[in-house]
Amino acid sequence: MTDTFPAILAGRYEIRDLIGRGGMAEVHLGYDRRLNRVIAIKLLRSDLASDSTFQTRFQREAQSAAALNHPSIVAVYDSGEEALVQPDGTSRTVPYIVMEYVEGHTVRELLGDGEAVPIPEAVEIVTGVLDALEYSHHAGIVHRDIKPGNIMITSTGAVKVMDFGIARAIEDSAATVTQQHAVVGTAQYLSPEQARGEVVDARSDLYSTGCLLYELLTGQPPFTGDSAVAIAYQHVREVPKPPSSIAADIPEAIDRVVLKALAKRRDDRYGDAAHMRTDxxxxxRGSAVSAPAASAWAAAPTTTLPQQADAFSPAHPETPAPPPPAARQPLPMPVEEDDQRESKNRLGLWLLIAALLVAAGLGVWAVSSGILGGADPKPTASPTPTTVAVPDVTGKSEQEAKAAIESVGLVYAKGDDVASDTIPSGRAASTDPAAGTDAAPGSTVTVQYSLGTAMVDVPDVSGKTQEEAREALEKAGLKVGTSTSEDSAEVGKDKVIRTDPVARTSVQRGTTVSLVLSTGRVTVPDVKGMTLEQAQSALQDAGLTYNVNSPTTEKTSDQAKKDSSEVTGTSPAPGSSVEAGSQITIDYKRFDYQPAPTTPAPKPSGKPSSTQTTSPTGG
Structure with missing residues (x-):
C-alpha cells in the first residue's frame, strides 16, 4: 500500500517513514515544508474512499476535528484529497489528514501485559481524557470510539486523545459492531445505545471512558467474550463486577464512580465530563462522591435508576398485616345458664357504681381547680419533649433558617459555604444533622450556605487587556494565576492570547486560571533552503513583511534546478523576535542552468596531405 502514495501531498507535505498501520489506514511520519515542522499523515485505504458518501462524511468530520484546539487533543492541521493512479491506469481520490506528531506511546501499549496501572496514574490518564471530552462536547463533537488505542501518553507524561470525529467516518468490521456504513464503537468499550444502533451523545463517550478507567484499574475490560456480539450483549444486559472485587486496593468511592459511568441507561450516568471528573x-482524595453505592446497581434492574444509598430516607414502618384468623374452636356447652346470667347482672351493677364514683371525683376536682365555677385554672407544666425534628431550611435565607431552627429549641450555627448546582447562592443548602433527623433540645444545628453552581465555564478573554481579563475571570468565580508571554502576530502587545484552562472549559468554581499575554512580537521563521516564493509566503503567514536583495547567481548543470531559486538567509536571522509587521530582508540565489559541455569527437588518424609548390624558376 505504501508505494502507491506519492512522495509529497498538496505540494508541501512530505511522506516519510511508516509509523503505524491498521485495517483502515496507514500513519506516516511527515514534514510540512511550508511551516518547517514534523507532522503525522494519516492516509486512508483507497478501497474505503471509493464511496462518495464516505468521502463527504470524512471531509465534514475532519473539518470539525480541525476546529478543536485543546492541550489534551491531538491537533488536526489540515485535510485533503490526493488523486492516485491505480495499477490499471485508473485514477482514484484518497482522503488524507495532517495531524500533530506526538512522541510517546498509547495506553494500549501501557496495558499490553494485562497488568493494572497504579490508581493515581489511572486517575491522571482518565482526567486528561475527560478534559478533552468536555471541550469537544462543548463544541458539539462526540468521539464515539474512546479506547486505549486512541489515547496517547507523551514523553512528558501529558495525555492526548486522537481521532476526534474520524470514528464517525471509518468502518472497521474487524474491530467494531456496525450498522450499514456507520461505525458505532469498539466492542469492549461500546455503550449500550451504540450496541442497539441508537443515536449516541456525550454520555456514550462517558460510558466508554468508564470502560477505560475499569481496565486501567484492574488490567481487564469490564466485559470479555468470544465475539463482538457476545461482548455487546453484556454491555446491554449485564452489570459489571465492582473493580474492587478484582483489585482489593481500589477504594469503594472509586467503585461508585466507575459503576455510575457504566450505567445502562444514559440518564443514570454522569450528565457531562466535568461532573465525572469532579467525582x-x-x-x-477520599472525599464524598455523588455516585450511589456499588451495591445499589447490582440490586436494581438494569433499566431503572438505582437510588443513592446515602440518600435513602428512613423507611416508615409498614403496618403489620393482621394475623390469619385462628382455627375455629368448639365452644363449651352452657351447663348452668341461669347462674351465669345472674353473675353477669351483678357485675354490671358493680361497674355502674364504680363509674359513678369516678365521675363524682372528677367533678370535685374540676370545681376545686377552677375549671368549673369561674375560678382561674392553675397552670400546669407541659411535658418536656425528649427529641425534636431538625427543620428543613433548604433554600431559606440565613435569617429565615436561624429563626426556624431556634423556634424548635435548637441552637443555630453557620458552617462553611458549599457549591451547589440546585440552590441559589446565599441560600441554605444543607444542615448537620440533616433535615428530619431527631435531635435533643438545645443541641446545635450547623447550616451550610450555597456558593452557587459547582462548575463554571472559563470565559473567553482573548484579545482583552490583563485587567479586563482579571475582571471577567473573577466575575465568573475564578482566580487569576500567573501570566506568561508569547510571540503572536494576531494579538496586540500585552493583550491575552489564551488562557489555561482554555476558554469554554467547564471547571470548578475557584479554579486558578493562568493567562498567556502577547509580546506584540513575532519569531522570524527559518526559510533557508526554500524557493523565493515559498519564503515570501511563510513570512506573510507569520505576520511579517519582506524585502528581497538582488540575487546572486550560481551556475548549475542540474536540469531540476533550471530557472529556480533558493533562499540563502534572512536578516534578522531565523528565530529572532521582532515586532509584528517588521520587514525581513531575504537573500537568495538564482540558478543559471548551463548544460555540461560535450566531449568533441576525435580527429581521424592518417598522413598529412601533400602541399603543392611552385618552381622558383617559373615555367
Whole structure:
C-alpha cells in the first residue's frame, strides 16, 4: 500500500517513514515544508474512499476535528484529497489528514501485559481524557470510539486523545459492531445505545471512558467474550463486577464512580465530563462522591435508576398485616345458664357504681381547680419533649433558617459555604444533622450556605487587556494565576492570547486560571533552503513583511534546478523576535542552468596531405 502514495501531498507535505498501520489506514511520519515542522499523515485505504458518501462524511468530520484546539487533543492541521493512479491506469481520490506528531506511546501499549496501572496514574490518564471530552462536547463533537488505542501518553507524561470525529467516518468490521456504513464503537468499550444502533451523545463517550478507567484499574475490560456480539450483549444486559472485587486496593468511592459511568441507561450516568471528573478526583482524595453505592446497581434492574444509598430516607414502618384468623374452636356447652346470667347482672351493677364514683371525683376536682365555677385554672407544666425534628431550611435565607431552627429549641450555627448546582447562592443548602433527623433540645444545628453552581465555564478573554481579563475571570468565580508571554502576530502587545484552562472549559468554581499575554512580537521563521516564493509566503503567514536583495547567481548543470531559486538567509536571522509587521530582508540565489559541455569527437588518424609548390624558376 505504501508505494502507491506519492512522495509529497498538496505540494508541501512530505511522506516519510511508516509509523503505524491498521485495517483502515496507514500513519506516516511527515514534514510540512511550508511551516518547517514534523507532522503525522494519516492516509486512508483507497478501497474505503471509493464511496462518495464516505468521502463527504470524512471531509465534514475532519473539518470539525480541525476546529478543536485543546492541550489534551491531538491537533488536526489540515485535510485533503490526493488523486492516485491505480495499477490499471485508473485514477482514484484518497482522503488524507495532517495531524500533530506526538512522541510517546498509547495506553494500549501501557496495558499490553494485562497488568493494572497504579490508581493515581489511572486517575491522571482518565482526567486528561475527560478534559478533552468536555471541550469537544462543548463544541458539539462526540468521539464515539474512546479506547486505549486512541489515547496517547507523551514523553512528558501529558495525555492526548486522537481521532476526534474520524470514528464517525471509518468502518472497521474487524474491530467494531456496525450498522450499514456507520461505525458505532469498539466492542469492549461500546455503550449500550451504540450496541442497539441508537443515536449516541456525550454520555456514550462517558460510558466508554468508564470502560477505560475499569481496565486501567484492574488490567481487564469490564466485559470479555468470544465475539463482538457476545461482548455487546453484556454491555446491554449485564452489570459489571465492582473493580474492587478484582483489585482489593481500589477504594469503594472509586467503585461508585466507575459503576455510575457504566450505567445502562444514559440518564443514570454522569450528565457531562466535568461532573465525572469532579467525582473521580474526590474519590481519589477520599472525599464524598455523588455516585450511589456499588451495591445499589447490582440490586436494581438494569433499566431503572438505582437510588443513592446515602440518600435513602428512613423507611416508615409498614403496618403489620393482621394475623390469619385462628382455627375455629368448639365452644363449651352452657351447663348452668341461669347462674351465669345472674353473675353477669351483678357485675354490671358493680361497674355502674364504680363509674359513678369516678365521675363524682372528677367533678370535685374540676370545681376545686377552677375549671368549673369561674375560678382561674392553675397552670400546669407541659411535658418536656425528649427529641425534636431538625427543620428543613433548604433554600431559606440565613435569617429565615436561624429563626426556624431556634423556634424548635435548637441552637443555630453557620458552617462553611458549599457549591451547589440546585440552590441559589446565599441560600441554605444543607444542615448537620440533616433535615428530619431527631435531635435533643438545645443541641446545635450547623447550616451550610450555597456558593452557587459547582462548575463554571472559563470565559473567553482573548484579545482583552490583563485587567479586563482579571475582571471577567473573577466575575465568573475564578482566580487569576500567573501570566506568561508569547510571540503572536494576531494579538496586540500585552493583550491575552489564551488562557489555561482554555476558554469554554467547564471547571470548578475557584479554579486558578493562568493567562498567556502577547509580546506584540513575532519569531522570524527559518526559510533557508526554500524557493523565493515559498519564503515570501511563510513570512506573510507569520505576520511579517519582506524585502528581497538582488540575487546572486550560481551556475548549475542540474536540469531540476533550471530557472529556480533558493533562499540563502534572512536578516534578522531565523528565530529572532521582532515586532509584528517588521520587514525581513531575504537573500537568495538564482540558478543559471548551463548544460555540461560535450566531449568533441576525435580527429581521424592518417598522413598529412601533400602541399603543392611552385618552381622558383617559373615555367
Amino acid at each position: 473521580l478526583l474526590a474519590a481519589q
